[in-house]
Amino acid sequence: MLLDPLRIPNTVWSDPAVGDALTRRDVGALFRRIGQLTGASQTRIGAAVGLEQGYVSRVMAGRKVTSIEVLERIADGCRMPDQARMALGLAPQDRPCHLDMASPPKQRESDLPVNRSWRDDVRAAAQLWEGDVNRRDVIRQMAFSSAGYTLTALRWFTAPAAPPVVHAGTRTVGQPDIETIREMTTTYRRLDNQYGGGHARATVARYLHQEVTPLLDNGRYETSTGRKLLSAVAELTQLAGWQAYDVADHGIAQLYLTRALDLARAAGDASLGAEILAAMSHQATYLGHGATGIDLARAAGQTAQRAGLTVLTAEASVMEAHGHAMVRDERACTAALHQAEKTLDRADRSSAPQWLGYFDEAYLSAKFGHCFRALGKPAQAERFAARSLRMDERYIRGKAFNLALLATAQAQQGELERACVVGAEALTLTSRLQSARAARYVRELQAELVPYRRRPTVQQFIRRVDAVLGTRR
Structure with a gap:
């Protein structure tokens, strides 16, 4: 409610x-x-x-x-x-005040915009990593707030240009340090795709706290190196947020993605900023905040266009389409899907960053399927879900998602035997993952099949889901 x-x-x-x-x-x-x-x-x-x-x-x-x-x-x-x-x-x-609190004139004169420095962003991120590692209750009790993302996106567009990222610490920071962070991010991203966000989430938080914080606090770097460092840290922080999202720690995920966007802004990395905004849109829409998802996707699209990254512009369009589907605006959803498809067709992938490698035709087809499912069009959802399975087999979690999507679309059309067969494949992959999202998609399939539970095949599948994921309340 x-x-x-x-x-x-x-x-x-x-x-x-x-x-x-x-x-x-x-x-x-x-x-x-x-x-x-x-x-x-x-x-x-x-x-x-x-x-x-x-x-x-x-x-x-x-x-x-x-x-x-x-x-x-x-x-x-x-x-x-x-x-x-x-x-x-x-x-x-x-912002304008409409209250009658007595305030002396000198206090009102201080009511001026305060520019947030990159050091403030680093300090806030380090506090988050420390609090997460130490399992502080104040971090663990954070709940998702769609308004929080709206304010974050507004700051992304309206904050003044970040000052030079220069620090006079005791330890020289160079390209090898930055490459180490990027290599670790690549490794953690691969583990995330293969085993789910819960597999290495705690490890990533510890790495940020124990290895990255000292580098930022004690490092000596000039502007060029400093911005590259913040960009690398922002990418890893974004991954930590994505992992938290995958295991349903949504408040923590929001904190990580917010901090990642702040760091990307300080680094002057518009491409990564667009990707983080798209991730925020993804989470907001998943949680049912379709209007916020649309706004964030549009912010991602504008940022991607500014960065000249066509592939990311296409991703933003499909994220916007999913938001429209969630609020049942079929016309706007269809227009955004068409735009995404058209944009991806003309994209030059050779210039796309490594972290955007997951976005291809198979991923696009999966998002099309989710949109049509949200619009209550299972036949179209099935068609695109089937296409999404022509995918890179290294993305185990993504395959589990796509199989569950296909089986759900089949169940909604009364194809119960096929839905149970495909659903069993999705369940097998999900059992190997630490992913609340994968489990949720299988549970949604189970719910679609409950009305037909007297059929032996369906009853067997429902029981197997309960045996693997636990009996549902």
Whole structure:
């Protein structure tokens, strides 16, 4: 059940108890007072600020919140005016304020845009890696927020050009260090495709924390090397986010992808930025936020065009199409699919980065299949799902996805025997993966077959799914 968005009247911010809670950074008192003034439940407050209800409950019971990351998310989710943000110790956002909080003139003069430096982005990323490795509760309790991606994408387009990436540390950083990070990323990406995001997610987080953080903090590098370093780190951070997404750690995935985009912006890497925006669109659409998925895909497309990367422009178009399909806009979906196909046909793949190697005709066909499935057109979905299986066999997880898609389309057309045979193949591959997404697609196939469970073949398949993935509640 979707919750109504939390709307906090402007008068709340002039409430003395709210002002006192902000000044003392007492988030628990702030939440309690907001609940009293608006009638909002813990669940509703948590949904607004991107935190699990259980974590909100512990904060309201007295747990302290000290992480700037979390405080920023709370401020954004509550749509705090700048005076409230500053009372909480955060930078203003230079947006209009409509509140009656008394504020001396000198304080209002400080309400100016604050440019975020690349060092701030590095510091925030390092805090995330450390918190993830140490399994800090504040990181683990993060929930996905579509508004968080909207603000991130806006910053990508509106933030001023990043200053020179220069650092005077004690250790000289050179091309070999950068190549090592890229080689590790290639290795982890291969493992991700073959075994699922859960296989090496913790290892990637440790590598970022233990190996990459010291390089950024203690390294000595000039602008050219510094930007290459940040680009390599952004790519690995994006992969860590993708892994978290694959195992359904969606709040953590959002944090990683957000940090990756910030690092890509600091590095001046528009191509990688477009790819990260496309990944954000992918996650948002998967979670049912079709409108946000569309916006992010369009942002990815504009960025890819700016970077002159035609293959990535095609990917952005198909991501946009999937968002349109999720909101049942068939005309817009069809137009975006046509654009994606046409763009990919004229793309020069020789100039595409290595990390974009997965995007080919088979991947495009799979996305076509998902779009038609979302539109309730199983015959078309089956046709494209079958085409998607003409794929690179190294992408084990992708093959599991495509088999499940094909079997689901067959089940929806009443082809039960074929659906069970193909579904069994998907289940076999899924059993070898640590991938919540792969399991979800098989479960969705199982749900399609439940109405026919009295048939022996179907009953056998349903039981096998439960035996492999666990009995479904």
